[in-house]
Amino acid sequence: MITLENVSKTYPGGVKAVDNVSLTVPSGEIFGFLGPNGAGKTTAIKMITGILRPDSGEIKVNGIDIAKNPLEAKKQIGFVPDDPNMFLRLKGIEYLNFMADIYDVPLDEQKGRISDLCRRFEMADVLRDPIQSYSHGMRQKIIIMGVLLHNPSVWILDEPMTGLDPRSSFLLKNMMREHVESGRTLFFSTHVLDVAEKICDRIAIINRGRILFTGTIDEMREHLSKNASLESMFLELTDDE
């Protein structure tokens, strides 16, 4: 479970990227965070994961306050950033080992999980190559594998579908579903209405740092049909992926 209470963040330049946001992401449901580019999704996620500190407000992950007990809170989370260009100088297997080491994955589980993830993501062939030699989609896959390795109870993904081929995004959807079915938490952002409609159980819509709506998919459809301007904002976005 993730809770945000009256969270705000203004960047040094003066942009109020997140404006008094309160949000509860329950476990057991796929929770989508929908908003156009520049809405404040990444900023909010960065605060939940401990990358940025909010100017005001409180954030708890599984009841643990990220400001007061950062290490414990961070251990709950598996985070997939929007930019998969990281750890490029490491080989795939080295990155996976690194993640297992810092998230304290027991060695006997580590082996089985790596081989299982490799099989599912079809990455066994390239595990001994540097991540630098991977394509964009492969980089995304290896980052996701590293995150799933420690079986996080809260899984957070920033724009995960961008750049994945249909097969991989289908696979990812299944894994997201599996994750929540075991009673854990999943929070992901997207700027595409279509993606949100197809995957999510529950949705929050954000624009210019403010939450405009929270509810189930059906409630959202109803809400959008009443707010023509809001709907058109997203309809423009459905095609660009």
Added chain:
Amino acid sequence: MNNKTWILTRAMLKNGGGLGLNLKSKWSWVLLLLILFVSLPIMLYGYVEITAFFYNSLAAIGQEGVLLSWGLVISAMMVFVFGVFHVVSNFYFANDIENYLPMPVRPRQIVGAKFLQILLYEYIAVGFSFLPMLVYFGVRQGVSALYYLYGLAVLIFLPILPLALASLLVMLIMRMVNLTRYRELLRIIGGSLAVFLALGFSFVMQRFNELTPEELGELLQSGSNSLALMETKLFPTVRWAVQALLRYEIAAGLTNLLVFIGLSVLVFAALLLISELVYIKGVIGISESGSRRHKIREGEFGRLVKRRTALTACLSNEIKLLVRTPIYFINCVLPGFIWPVFFTVSFIFASDRSSTVMLERLSGALNDPNTMGKALGIILALVAFLGGANGIAATAISREGQQLYIKRYIPVSYRKQLAAKLLSGVVIGYTSVILVLVVLTAVLKAPLYFAGIVLILSFLPLLLTSMGGLLFDLINPKLEWDSEQKAVKQNVNVFFSILFSVVIAIAVIAVSFAFDLSLAWALVVLPALLLAGCAGFYYLLSTYGVSTFKNLEG
């Protein structure tokens, strides 16, 4: 030279250019200014003292002009050697190259722009190495304004020839390296090779330049400043620069100056022409990396999967990054190898009597109980310098760049992450120590127990200089860059780190000599001194350092 070259140069300089002095807090300013105002005057004072000493000795035999030749040749030499590092980094391994390749620009325009960019940094170096000497000479000679005008012109054109030579050397090597199948590996080796060749070349030229006593006598006889031109064989164009400065009052001075400028421009033009032929073929595919696609069989996972503590995992990550990123390897790791090897080799192969005598003396000092304490001091000072000069800790935060955010969400305490960064500096520093040990035992025949002492105690100067460097980088990290070389080459923290390590080195030597330490006393006093320093910096890092790191929102 044309419009596009300028446009490229400006773009390159803007993209995270500058030396990385973007201080935000007031305290950082105070600290940095303190360092500058304490250590720079000391260095300048030392510099002037040495210059004065040489000037007076040379003036006594009517050869003070030699001073200018030395200054020019040493500066040119420096530009050449450091130029090789710069060129490898800037021309080949800078990440921005790939942005320029698809643009409708000619190779010579990229090379020209990169060249100008490096040239700017070389001016800072030349400003340090030659400007004080130029002014000192002028003041002592009571020259007119024209001398300074000529001096300025010489200063501006001086780095062009050596930098062009360095560029040519590197471009040719990289062109050849890129032909082969094992490009990826060879490129790093090629870069290293260029550096070695440059050093070897300068070494050979230096030997070549030595005079027999008879020749020297003859030259001395022949009068005022006749020696000045002898010193310029290595960089022939320097000869005209010297003439211009020595004879600035008469027309010959102007002619010489014009020849000097003309030649420099010509060499630069030649470089651009040649770059059209060899540059692109050397740089193309520079970021490709090998992919073997070996299927891992089920049974193999057991062997590939390891388990380490978070600290070891972070440390091994840091070291892999340093060794595998060509820019980091060439600039942070390689120099630590090269300098000890280079000095040893030049000692061993210098066959003349003076160096043999020198070798015997050093060996004697390392075996004589009366001098061993001081020898230990000197060696630890050397280790401190090698540790500070590699700039690993001083760029540890800067190197993270835009990826710093990763450090903020992984569940590893900031204290541990800083410790991993410190240790990476110590570990790489130990590679130099190992080389120093080889020299100590194999060449200088120091007793083994002495080598053992050095091996253990080296930890302290390495740790202390790393701590200092890391603190500078925490105060003033350079996180906005688009190519790795801007994080490690154009980073003022490396300069601060070197200053800091020089201060440590001087302190260690001063204490060992002032108290005439025996080995037994040295074993007590020097570790105590270094430990005290480490303790102080440990306190600073674990309070101020950790909280600064925590607040860096990259």
